[in-house]
Structures are given as structure tokens and as C-alpha cells.
Amino acid sequence: MAELKVGSSIKIEYGDEAKIIGELGSGAQGIVYLVEYKGKKYALKWYFYDKLREPNAFRTNIRNNIEDKSPSDKFLWPQYLTEGQQNGSFGYLMDLIPSNYVGLTDILNTYKIEQIKGTNQVKKVPVKFTSLEAVVNAAINIVIAFRELHRDGKSYQDLNDGGFYIDVQTGDLLVCDCDNIAPEGDNYGIAGMPGYMAPEVVRGIAKPDVQTDKYSLAVVLFKLLFRHDPLEGAKVLKSVCLHEAADLKHYGKEAVFIYDPEDTSNRPVKGVHDNVINLWRVYPEYIRDAFIRSFTTGIKNPNHRIIENEWQKLFVRLRSDIIHCECGRVRFSNAYVNKDGMYICPSCSNKFLSIKFDDIDIPVFAGQKLYRCFTAKGNDDFNTVTATIMENKKHKGVMGIKNNTQDTWKCTLPNGEIKEVEPGKTRALGKGMTIDFGKSIIAKL
Ligand SMILES: [Zn+2]
Structure with missing residues (x-):
């Protein structure tokens, strides 16, 4: 396998050449170069030809993906193929990762390594999310990306922290490393990364597909939220090293979730797995339940794995469950005392009303937002803000709901009086009130 020289050029299919400017990184499959093509900078992934099991089929699959186009703007999708060289080597061009994106690997490590400018030395730079909202948004975005990919009838096959920025x-x-994405049923040799592979892939009885993607997706989400491997507890700790046989046992044949309610043999160990012990308590019960399902019945039965739509609903709910108290406390609602249908801040005793829909309970505080998926029937739009909660400028502590839609809502006060909330108008919220958003979407306070 010939490496490419800086300054040389490589022919792109359907015309022109890409000039090699420098090397960005290398891995087991090949080298990634910085190139310039038609006046724009790209990353070129150049393969170690002999490392590909079926190079021709692999190349054709990438070409098909280029022609099909990306299922969402969240993928760093292949854009152009290079012409094959005499020895068969080839590569593809993709966009560069903008500098404001950090690898999930670095996020999980809590630091990244950066070169000190003008020197050969490196330094550790801390990496962490700046807010709880950012963590939950990342989870929502991951779920949406895979929802779109799976809707296109394709699977990613190699989900792991290295693929997410x-x-x-x-x-x-x-989402990077899109070169193993293939239509359902196709696989070009990739099995996945240990720790992320579905148990049936570890056991060698299944190949990566949409169902195994769903398992790996749950692992990625678990690591993002809980900073730990869902199957690494006491049982795994006892087996001294993680060689292949141990991997097959703990991640394949005898995989046990660290918080399996019916099997306590693999619980996280205090002093060793403190991160996950602390974080497990931080998230509301509905989130913990989703992971319990993913890693108990979902381990054995691929059909019991959580589908992206359900994850989407759970994380959209979680995003609205972050209560910002005036005292500065920012936590999920389960960290507040829930009494008489209200949330009470344990630090400052501030009380919060909540807007109760059939299946979701939204805490009321200044700056809270309601999305179309809450206030419209059968809608999954979690981006459009249909209502905002605002504090009354004259009466401190009195919260109002502002109607950002074109519909008129009806509020029924505890005394039975009905008040309309016209588009753009705000109505003060009080306990005992109901809000009719139309089409029998009614919420109570
Ligand atoms: Zn407070």
C-alpha cells in the first residue's frame, strides 16, 4: 500500500484532481489526508487496500451512498470517490470537521490533546459540556441521525465513540466514519468495536444490521449520559484481563447489565466505578428504565430494543425536565421535591407549578419552553417552540404562558371562568387551571 505524498495529486472520478496538503490522522483501515479539490478543502480517507475484505464491493457501496446522498445533515457523508490506482488503492472525499466539534472519545476522557503552537510539545485541554441542555441535545441529535439513516433502510454497523463529533x-x-454504512442485509466485513457490539455479533451468530445498530446506539447513549460501560461491573472486574474469551463471556454469552434489577452479580463497584454510581441517581426514572430495558430484555431479544422514535420522546421530555431555579440550582426535576403536584427546590424552597399533559409533566419556570410535539396532536416536532413561560414583570414569581402559535387557546380557571389566549398573547398561570390547546390536547396545572 503506497502512502500519498504531500504535494502530489490524486484523480477524482468524473473529473479534476485533489491536491494532497497534509496528513490529518491514520487508523487501522487507512490514512486521512487534508486535500484541496476545486478550490475547497476536504478530508480524503485513503484505504490500505489489502485491509479491505471485498475492496470492489466496498468501493461500489461507497459510490452508491454518494449517489443516494446523506439521510441527514448530521452525517459527514462521502462526497467524491478517487479513481482507483494501478494497485487498486482508492479513497473518498468528505467535508472537514469544523473546529468547534470535539470527539466523543475526548468528551468521555474529559480532555483532549492539543499541540502547543510553534512547538512539538502537547498539552491536555479539559473538555466538557457547558450545560445539561447540551448533553441532552447531543443525545437527541444522535437519536435523530440514526432515525433518519434507518428510515433510509441503511445501517451504520460500527457505532463507537470514535465516530461522533x-x-x-x-x-x-x-457522525463521521460513514464508510461502513450499507443497505440492510449488506456487510463488507466490519463487526464493530468491542464494548459497542451487540451480544449476537460478539457471539458470531449475527452480522451488523439495523437491530444491532440499535443495541450499539443504546451503548453510545449510556456512555454519553453515565460515562461508563453498561456491562462493566463487579463480575467483569473479577476476571483479571479482558482477553478474547472474557470478551465473549461478558459482552456476548453472559452479558449482564450493571443495573439489572433481577441480577445483581455485575453491580458497579464503589471506589472503582464511582462515576456511574453517582450519575445513575441523577437521571429521572423513565431514563433509567429505558436503559434497563435496553440492557436486559434488549440484550437477548433484538425486537425488544428501543426504537429511535421512543428515544426521541424520552430525551425531548428530559430536555424539558431540567429545572432552572432562581437560586442557581440546575437539575432534572427528580432532584426537586414533588409535593401536591408542584416541585420544590431543596436549596431555597422555591415552588414550581407544572403543566400536566397526558403523558408528560412540564415544570414551570421563567425561560421554560413548550414544543409543538407537546401542544399539537400526533406531532413529533421537538424544535418549534409553541409556548414560552415568562415571569410577570410587575408581579415577581407570577408565571405566564405566551402563545407562539396562530391558534387561540382556552384557559379554564379554577372558578370555571374561561379566558382565551390569542396568538402572541400571554396568560398568567395558576394552580387548578386547565389549558385547552385544541384538538383535545388539554393540560392541567
Ligand atoms: Zn432554588
Whole structure:
């Protein structure tokens, strides 16, 4: 396998050449170069030809993906193929990762390694999310990306922390390493990364597909939230090293979730797994339940794995469950005392009303937002803000709901009086009130 020389050029299919400017990184499959093509900079992934099991089929699959186009703007999708060289080597061009995105690997490590400018030395730079909202947004974006990919009838096949780049301020996402993505039923030799592979893939009885993607997706989400491997507890700790046989046992044949309610043999160990012990308590019960399902019945039965739509609903709910108290406390609602249908801050005793829909309970505080998926029937739009909660400028502590839609809502006060909330108008909220958003979406306070 010939490496490419800086300054040389490589022909791109359908015309022109890409000039090699420098090397960005290398891995087991090949080298990634910085190139310039038609006046724009790209990353070129150049393969070690002999490392590909079926190079021709692999290349055709990438070409098909280029022609099909990306299922979402969250993928760093292949854009152009290079012409094959005499020895068969080839590569593809993709966009560069913008500098505000950090690898999920670095986020999980809590630091990244950066070169000190003008020197050969490196330094550790801390990496962490700037808010709880950013963490939850990242989870939502990951779920949406895979929802779109799976809707296109394709699977990613190699989900692991190395493939995700995230803006820690916003939770914006880019999914990289898209070269193993293939239509359902196709696989070009990739099995996945240990720790992320579905148990049936570890056992060698299944190949990566949409169902195994769903398992790996749950692992990625678990690591993002809980900073730990879902199957690494006391049982795994006792087996001294993680060689292949142990991997097959703990991640394949005898995989046990660290918080399996019916099997306590693999609980996290205090002093060793403190991160996950602390974080497990931080998240509301509905989130913990989703992971319990993913890693108990979902381990054995691929059909019991959580589908992206359900994850989406759970994380959109979680995003609205972050209560910002005036005293500065920012936590999920389960860290507040829930009494008489209200949340009470344990630090300052501040009380919060909540807007109760059929299946979701939204805490009321200044700056809280309601999305179309809450206030419209059968809608999954979690981006459009249909209502904002604002504090009354004259009466401190009195919260109002502002109607950002074109519909008129009806509020029924505890005395039975009905008040309309016209588009753009705000109505003070009080306990005992109901809000009719139309089409029988009614919430109570
Ligand atoms: Zn407080």
C-alpha cells in the first residue's frame, strides 16, 4: 500500500484532481489526508487496500451512498470517490470537521490533546459540556441521525465513540466514519468495536444490521449520559484481563447489565466505578428504565430494543425536565421535591407549578419552553417552540404562558371562568387551571 505524498495529486472520478496538503490522522483501515479539490478543502480517507475484505464491493457501496446522498445533515457523508490506482488503492472525499466539534472519545476522557503552537510539545485541554441542555441535545441529535439513516433502510454497523463529533456548547452533532454504512442485509466485513457490539455479533451468530445498530446506539447513549460501560461491573472486574474469551463471556454469552434489577452479580463497584454510581441517581426514572430495558430484555431479544422514535420522546421530555431555579440550582426535576403536584427546590424552597399533559409533566419556570410535539396532536416536532413561560414583570414569581402559535387557546380557571389566549398573547398561570390547546390536547396545572 503506497502512502500519498504531500504535494502530489490524486484523480477524482468524473473529473479534476485533489491536491494532497497534509496528513490529518491514520487508523487501522487507512490514512486521512487534508486535500484541496476545486478550490475547497476536504478530508480524503485513503484505504490500505489489502485491509479491505471485498475492496470492489466496498468501493461500489461507497459510490452508491454518494449517489443516494446523506439521510441527514448530521452525517459527514462521502462526497467524491478517487479513481482507483494501478494497485487498486482508492479513497473518498468528505467535508472537514469544523473546529468547534470535539470527539466523543475526548468528551468521555474529559480532555483532549492539543499541540502547543510553534512547538512539538502537547498539552491536555479539559473538555466538557457547558450545560445539561447540551448533553441532552447531543443525545437527541444522535437519536435523530440514526432515525433518519434507518428510515433510509441503511445501517451504520460500527457505532463507537470514535465516530461522533459534538459541539459541547450546543450539543450539535456530526457522525463521521460513514464508510461502513450499507443497505440492510449488506456487510463488507466490519463487526464493530468491542464494548459497542451487540451480544449476537460478539457471539458470531449475527452480522451488523439495523437491530444491532440499535443495541450499539443504546451503548453510545449510556456512555454519553453515565460515562461508563453498561456491562462493566463487579463480575467483569473479577476476571483479571479482558482477553478474547472474557470478551465473549461478558459482552456476548453472559452479558449482564450493571443495573439489572433481577441480577445483581455485575453491580458497579464503589471506589472503582464511582462515576456511574453517582450519575445513575441523577437521571429521572423513565431514563433509567429505558436503559434497563435496553440492557436486559434488549440484550437477548433484538425486537425488544428501543426504537429511535421512543428515544426521541424520552430525551425531548428530559430536555424539558431540567429545572432552572432562581437560586442557581440546575437539575432534572427528580432532584426537586414533588409535593401536591408542584416541585420544590431543596436549596431555597422555591415552588414550581407544572403543566400536566397526558403523558408528560412540564415544570414551570421563567425561560421554560413548550414544543409543538407537546401542544399539537400526533406531532413529533421537538424544535418549534409553541409556548414560552415568562415571569410577570410587575408581579415577581407570577408565571405566564405566551402563545407562539396562530391558534387561540382556552384557559379554564379554577372558578370555571374561561379566558382565551390569542396568538402572541400571554396568560398568567395558576394552580387548578386547565389549558385547552385544541384538538383535545388539554393540560392541567
Ligand atoms: Zn432554588
